Amino acid sequence: xxxxxxxxxxxxxxxxxxxxxxxxxxxxxxxxxxxxxxxxxxxxxxxxxxxxxxxxxxxxxxxxxxxxxxxxxxxxxxxxxxxxxxxxxxxxxxxxxxxxxxxxxxxxxxxxxxxxxxxxxxxxxxxxxxxxxxxxxxxxxxxxxxxxxxxxxxxxxxxxxxxxxxxxxxxxxxxxxxxxxxxxxxxxxxxxxxxxxxxxxxxxxxxxxxxxxxxxxxxxxxxxxxxxxxxxxxxxxxxxxxxxxxxxxxxxxxxxxxxxxxxxxxxxxxxxxxxxxxxxxxxxxxx
Amino acid sequence: xxxxxxxxxxxxxxxxxxxxxxxxxxxxxxxxxxxxxxxxxxxxxxxxxxxxxxxxxxxxxxxxxxxxxxxxxxxxxxxxxxxxxxxxxxxxxxxxxxxxxxxxxxxxxxxxxxxxxxxxxxxxxxxxxxxxxxxxxxxxxxxxxxxxxxxxxxxxxxxxxxxxxxxxxxxxxxxxxxxxxxxxxxxxxxxxxxxxxxxxxxxxxxxxxxxxxxxxxxxxxxxxxxxxxxxxxxxxxx
Numbered sequence: 440x441x442x443x444x445x446x447x448x449x450x451x452x453x454x455x456x457x458x459x460x461x462x463x464x465x466x467x468x469x470x471x472x473x474x475x476x477x478x479x480x481x482x483x484x485x486x487x488x489x490x491x492x493x494x495x496x497x498x499x500x501x502x503x504x505x506x507x508x509x510x511x512x513x514x515x516x517x518x519x520x521x522x523x524x525x526x527x528x529x530x531x532x533x534x535x536x537x538x539x540x541x542x543x544x545x546x547x548x549x550x551x552x553x554x555x556x557x558x559x560x561x562x563x564x565x566x567x568x569x570x571x572x573x574x575x576x577x578x579x580x581x582x583x584x585x586x587x588x589x590x591x592x593x594x595x596x597x598x599x600x601x602x603x604x605x606x607x608x609x610x611x612x613x614x615x616x617x618x619x620x621x622x623x624x625x626x627x628x629x630x631x632x633x634x635x636x637x638x639x640x641x642x643x644x645x646x647x648x649x650x651x652x653x654x655x656x657x658x659x660x661x662x663x664x665x666x667x668x669x670x671x672x673x674x675x676x677x678x679x680x681x682x683x684x685x686x687x688x689x690x691x692x693x694x695x696x697x698x699x700x701x702x703x704x705x706x707x708x709x710x711x712x713x714x715x716x717x718x719x720x721x722x723x724x725x726x
Numbered sequence: 727x728x729x730x731x732x733x734x735x736x737x738x739x740x741x742x743x744x745x746x747x748x749x750x751x752x753x754x755x756x757x758x759x760x761x762x763x764x765x766x767x768x769x770x771x772x773x774x775x776x777x778x779x780x781x782x783x784x785x786x787x788x789x790x791x792x793x794x795x796x797x798x799x800x801x802x803x804x805x806x807x808x809x810x811x812x813x814x815x816x817x818x819x820x821x822x823x824x825x826x827x828x829x830x831x832x833x834x835x836x837x838x839x840x841x842x843x844x845x846x847x848x849x850x851x852x853x854x855x856x857x858x859x860x861x862x863x864x865x866x867x868x869x870x871x872x873x874x875x876x877x878x879x880x881x882x883x884x885x886x887x888x889x890x891x892x893x894x895x896x897x898x899x900x901x902x903x904x905x906x907x908x909x910x911x912x913x914x915x916x917x918x919x920x921x922x923x924x925x926x927x928x929x930x931x932x933x934x935x936x937x938x939x940x941x942x943x944x945x946x947x948x949x950x951x952x953x954x955x956x957x958x959x960x961x962x963x964x
Contacts, residue, residue: 492808492812508812508813510805510809510812513805513808513809514804514805514809515809516740516797516800516801517800518740518743518744519736519740523736523739526732527732528813528815530733531733531813531814531816532814533729553743569809569813570812573814
């Protein structure tokens with residue numbers, strides 16, 4: 440598997456305080472990788488070390504390709520217009536003004552508006568367009584949808600997906616669990632400067648050892664039974680509901696019982712731990 | 727080179743859109759020039775001999791100390807420098823663009839004063855106009871360098887206003903722009919020698935300025951360049 444970003448034993452100190460304690464991870468070419476974590480976990484510091492705007496104290500960072508960066512807090516001169524800003528960065532990168540990028544990000548709609556008058560969404564789109572000026576292989580996005588309304592968020596997600604389809608590698612930091620679940624191939628969870636988890640969202644939620652709930656609606660009422668793999672069931676809005684920590688066995692047991700009773704299954708729902716709950720659990724672990 | 731020139735022209739345009747800069751580069755200096763020109767030349771006809779020089783020194787001091795640092799504070803104290811770093815724009819570009827833009831703006835203001843004063847107030851032109859503009863450029867470069875240092879070291883506009891005024895007000899009162907320095911108490915007259923405006927006025931009002939008078943300006947310039955370069959390299963390594 441081709442690797443786009445390799446981070447090995449990254450240590451960063453601010454004065455006497457160590458904020459990154461030797462984290463290591465790699466991002467594969469063409470994947471979207473998210474860094475998650477509470478405020479102060481070290482997400483932005485990690486990204487800034489990778490971007491090269493902050494020097495790390497120990498460890499190595501290898502980038503296999505050109506990078507484009509959209510910062511979490513970025514700004515431009517208040518009275519520069521969107522098009523002037525785009526042109527300025529294009530010229531310094533010796534890149535032509537890509538009309539396609541300007542159209543895709545809707546920048547032509549506000550090209551003559553001054554930066555201070557742009558909405559948060561327009562600013563984000565402009566900064567993302569600027570990040571793509573040098574046709575980067577790797578795109579680093581720090582909280583790309585923070586402060587955006589739903590429409591802006593959906594629009595930006597669409598653009599990020601297009602970038603992935605174009606073969607770009609994307610490393611992003613986010614607080615938005617829905618964003619991470621829908622966009623990202625893999626996630627890394629930072630906790631107090633350490634990497635507490637790395638894998639897919641499904642692996643993360645699947646590794647949850649807590650309780651899941653099974654909701655079953657049947658044609659005939661479900662009798663009260665003692666179940667081996669789950670709690671005794673109770674009725675919740677027409678659904679027979681059980682709680683279990685052994686989801687596969689409990690499901691099998693319930694379905695077998697249904698068949699034995701010749702009862703028809705009308706609906707079944709499983710409520711498992713969400714990414715958000717899993718994150719909270721990881722944050723609590725070890726505290 | 728294309729990117730650099732585009733940046734300089736763009737900065738010049740941005741300065742024209744910035745009210746704070748327009749006020750300090752053009753509006754106040756030119757209004758003050760008209761106001762003082764009217765009053766001083768009526769009550770003291772001798773003021774016509776040095777009106778161009780004194781009002782030019784006022785305009786440059788005001789523009790360089792109060793105006794030039796504004797875009798630099800915006801650029802280097804906030805997140806713009808990060809955008810420059812990750813966007814492939816060298817960190818020194820902001821300073822150089824501002825420097826050139828400020829030079830052009832303040833030279834335009836100086837030219838307006840130079841051209842309007844004889845027509846409106848019957849002010850006396852400098853004896854040797856060509857060397858005059860050479861000396862003026864030296865003074866301008868020195869003052870802009872000090873303005874750049876203010877813009878690089880001060881982190882907010884409110885603090886900038888305070889520090890800039892601490893330089894600008896004494897320059898007004900102690901350099902000889904408003905009244906002859908020999909009317910001042912000796913202590914204040916000596917304090918005046920620590921200000922570029924004092925030496926600037928002395929050089930611009932003389933038809934044959936002494937080389938020694940340029941040394942303080944050279945010293946101010948060198949100190950400002952060293953301080954500015956140190957700060958820029960720290961910002962770049964941050």
